Amino acid sequence: MNPTDSPKEYGEYVKKKAPNSPILKDCFNAFWVGGLVCCIGQLIFFFCKYKGLDETSCSTVVSISLIALAIFLSAINVFNRIGKFAGAGTIVPITGFANSIVSPAMEYKSEGYVMGVGAKMFTVAGPVLVYGISASVIVGLLACLFL
Amino acid sequence: MKKLGKQTLQLDNKPTILNTAAIVGPKELNGPLAKYFDKCVEDEFWGEASWEKAESKFIKETVSTVLGKADVSSSDIDYVFAGDLLNQCISSCFGMRDTNIPFFGLFGACSTFVEGLCLGSVFIDSGACKNILCATSSHFCSAEKQFRFPLELGNQRTPTSQWTVTGAGAVILGKADNGPYITHITPGKIVDLGIKDANNMRCSNGSGSFIHTFCTF
Numbered sequence: 001m002n003p004t005d006s007p008k009e010y011g012e013y014v015k016k017k018a019p020n021s022p023i024l025k026d027c028f029n030a031f032w033v034g035g036l037v038c039c040i041g042q043l044i045f046f047f048c049k050y051k052g053l054d055e056t057s058c059s060t061v062v063s064i065s066l067i068a069l070a071i072f073l074s075a076i077n078v079f080n081r082i083g084k085f086a087g088a089g090t091i092v093p094i095t096g097f098a099n100s101i102v103s104p105a106m107e108y109k110s111e112g113y114v115m116g117v118g119a120k121m122f123t124v125a126g127p128v129l130v131y132g133i134s135a136s137v138i139v140g141l142l143a144c145l146f147l
Numbered sequence: 148m149k150k151l152g153k154q155t156l157q158l159d160n161k162p163t164i165l166n167t168a169a170i171v172g173p174k175e176l177n178g179p180l181a182k183y184f185d186k187c188v189e190d191e192f193w194g195e196a197s198w199e200k201a202e203s204k205f206i207k208e209t210v211s212t213v214l215g216k217a218d219v220s221s222s223d224i225d226y227v228f229a230g231d232l233l234n235q236c237i238s239s240c241f242g243m244r245d246t247n248i249p250f251f252g253l254f255g256a257c258s259t260f261v262e263g264l265c266l267g268s269v270f271i272d273s274g275a276c277k278n279i280l281c282a283t284s285s286h287f288c289s290a291e292k293q294f295r296f297p298l299e300l301g302n303q304r305t306p307t308s309q310w311t312v313t314g315a316g317a318v319i320l321g322k323a324d325n326g327p328y329i330t331h332i333t334p335g336k337i338v339d340l341g342i343k344d345a346n347n348m349r350c351s352n353g354s355g356s357f358i359h360t361f362c363t364f
Contacts, residue, residue, distance in 0.1 A: 080299050110196060
């Protein structure tokens with residue numbers, strides 16, 4: 001039987017031949033690195049609280065610090081290496097969101113600051129913003145109407 | 148020249164590969180084929196400001212290498228068939244800008260180079276042309292930027308994500324007494340076998356939609 005006889009057979013053939021992602025290893029690494037990111041955030045939180053900030057300000061400082069750290073690591077080409085290892089562990093927290101905006105900005109800098117950095121900065125994060133903001137508007141309207 | 152069957156052209160006047168050149172990047176330098184390349188460049192930017200400019204430099208330098216090896220000046224080349232993976236074949240266009248050779252820009256993804264060989268050998272076989280230049284280039288970083296994600300993005304590549312070559316290759320076709328000759332060409336058809344994973348380019352581009360084009364030597 002020729003594997004290229006029909007799309008169905010070819011699909012099965014490709015599935016059989018293609019290497020799978022090492023899901024257990026990926027999950028494990030994502031779990032502990034993601035946990036570590038959260039611990040770092042929590043440490044910053046405790047530190048701010050110890051210094052006398054109120055809880056809302058502490059949360060803001062945590063977000064800002066983690067974003068700054070992720071941007072710095074992206075800029076020195078370290079974040080992508082951590083991300084290759086940790087996967088969702090660094091992509092899902094706020095660090096991943098920061099990286100997803102900085103990385104196209106770095107990549108497209110060669111095309112200029114307006115049409116490159118400015119226009120392409122949100123190619124990865126754009127959909128998250130569009131649907132995230134749209135969803136929050138809808139939820140807000142519903143809350144306004146029914147609560 | 149005559150057509151055999153449904154897809155094959157038989158070339159009677161023995162178009163010949165007169166000379167070849169290839170310049171590659173750092174990953175290829177560590178591969179098993181390293182000793183066959185004319186030059187390996189360790190810096191992916193090759194001193195340029197962007198990957199696209201570096202890719203242009205790859206094809207430009209490869210073309211000047213092959214012209215030097217064959218001892219042919221660019222004014223003796225009748226036509227050039229060149230292409231790459233970027234929009235508007237931009238690296239080939241800029242790479243060929245200073246050569247002053249009439250230019251055919253090709254896009255056939257993985258098959259661009261063989262496509263160039265096929266078309267170039269028909270030009271030689273017709274007897275109208277003496278020397279034809281075929282060239283192609285690709286660059287891992289510019290291809291990732293165009294088709295996947297920025298390199299600095301901290302995502303994981305799927306195991307089926309292929310690595311695009313950083314480098315360029317060029318040949319000069321002409322006529323000579325000793326080969327390798329191009330005797331037959333068989334362009335492939337587009338066959339869509341429904342692989343929708345955009346990251347798995349070999350299965351979705353290469354054989355999911357077959358563009359297997361052969362030159363028989």
